[in-house]
Amino acid sequence: MDIVVFGAGALGSLVGGLLAREHHVTLVARDPHAQRVAGQGLRVTGELDAHVRPRATTDPTPDDLTCDLALVTVKAYDTAEAARTLATGDSDVVCSLSNGLTEGALVAELGDRVLAGSATYGAELVGPGEVRCTGVGRIHVGELAGGESERAERVAAAFREAGLDCEADPAMPRRRWEKLAVNAGINAVTALARVENGALAEGPGRDVAHRAARETARVARADGVDLTDDAAVAAVDTVVDETAANRSSMLQDVLSGGRTEVDAISGAVVDRGADHGVATPTNRTLAALLRAWGADGITE
Numbered sequence: 001m002d003i004v005v006f007g008a009g010a011l012g013s014l015v016g017g018l019l020a021r022e023h024h025v026t027l028v029a030r031d032p033h034a035q036r037v038a039g040q041g042l043r044v045t046g047e048l049d050a051h052v053r054p055r056a057t058t059d060p061t062p063d064d065l066t067c068d069l070a071l072v073t074v075k076a077y078d079t080a081e082a083a084r085t086l087a088t089g090d091s092d093v094v095c096s097l098s099n100g101l102t103e104g105a106l107v108a109e110l111g112d113r114v115l116a117g118s119a120t121y122g123a124e125l126v127g128p129g130e131v132r133c134t135g136v137g138r139i140h141v142g143e144l145a146g147g148e149s150e151r152a153e154r155v156a157a158a159f160r161e162a163g164l165d166c167e168a169d170p171a172m173p174r175r176r177w178e179k180l181a182v183n184a185g186i187n188a189v190t191a192l193a194r195v196e197n198g199a200l201a202e203g204p205g206r207d208v209a210h211r212a213a214r215e216t217a218r219v220a221r222a223d224g225v226d227l228t229d230d231a232a233v234a235a236v237d238t239v240v241d242e243t244a245a246n247r248s249s250m251l252q253d254v255l256s257g258g259r260t261e262v263d264a265i266s267g268a269v270v271d272r273g274a275d276h277g278v279a280t281p282t283n284r285t286l287a288a289l290l291r292a293w294g295a296d297g298i299t300e
């Protein structure tokens with residue numbers, strides 16, 4: 001398969017690097033990472049080990065972006081720009097692995113080429129040309145509206161050929177909303193309280209994370225997705241348990257003084273809730289506090 005990975009930072013370099021063992025992969029990345037990959041290849045270290053030579057570019061032409069599959073692995077807030085650039089090429093299928101609700105920005109530019117995706121692999125960019133796998137997870141792909149899908153099966157088979165754990169999921173809408181509930185609960189609370197995920201196993205943070213997840217489930221149901229409050233809360237508890245020692249991606253963003261994905265996570269729950277007349281006071285408060293930090297944030 002001809003595969004473009006748009007936004008090859010941590011996750012995109014890991015997934016793109018592993019796919020390059022079997023497929024023709026182009027990484028769209030930024031320098032100095034792109035330059036190092038183009039010159040010396042990409043090393044995958046940590047829980048997996050590979051040295052591969054995908055193509056890498058910072059400034060893709062429409063020809064570079066013409067492919068069987070474009071994977072979008074930018075931070076959620078860069079999705080709209082990625083979609084505009086991808087629209088200059090001719091990709092058969094486009095699939096985002098970013099956290100948060102990003103499909104609106106993709107569909108606006110790329111229409112029905114867009115598939116939903118999610119990834120639970122863990123990745124850190126160690127430095128130019130090297131990505132560390134911090135957790136072997138699983139990738140799911142499927143139609144935005146759900147249902148069986150030949151093209152999602154094709155994508156999943158191509159991932160498996162390259163040795164990645166990947167399944168086509170006919171219930172992607174539910175999977176994505178459940179992941180949103182997890183991120184709305186864990187990411188926002190750990191980023192604001194400055195605690196590891198495991199701190200939400202008990203105490204006041206747990207209660208706030210549960211409230212945020214229950215609100216997300218209510219909005220999901222108003223959106224036509226069958227996600228119960230109990231299932232959303234159970235998903236938060238499972239991830240807290242399985243990733244107790246992790247610093248969530250949003251906590252890492254706050255600690256490094258970077259921009260957070262608040263708009264696509266807590267903010268998306270609030271906005272979608274407002275569309276359906278569902279009150280989301282906990283997510284509204286979390287989003288406001290994260291935005292207050294983002295406007296004037298102290299990192300020490």
Ligand SMILES: NC(=O)c1ccc[n+]([C@@H]2O[C@H](COP(=O)([O-])OP(=O)(O)OC[C@H]3O[C@@H](n4cnc5c(N)ncnc54)[C@H](O)[C@@H]3O)[C@@H](O)[C@H]2O)c1
Binds near residue numbers: 007011
């Ligand atoms: N890192 C993980 O373990 C992990 C796991 C699951 C999901 N995610 C999600 O995946 C997404 C990406 O996360 P990440 O940790 O890889 O972030 P990251 O910041 O390491 O990677 C994103 C990369 O996209 C690049 N980029 C953005 N716009 C670009 C453009 N126009 N041209 C070229 N490059 C561009 C950035 O420079 C950056 O290197 C996020 O939504 C995150 O929540 C990450």
Ligand SMILES: CC(C)(CO)[C@@H](O)C(=O)[O-]
Binds near residue numbers: 183
């Ligand atoms: C699953 C998760 C919450 C684990 O830290 C992760 O999605 C994150 O950090 O964004």
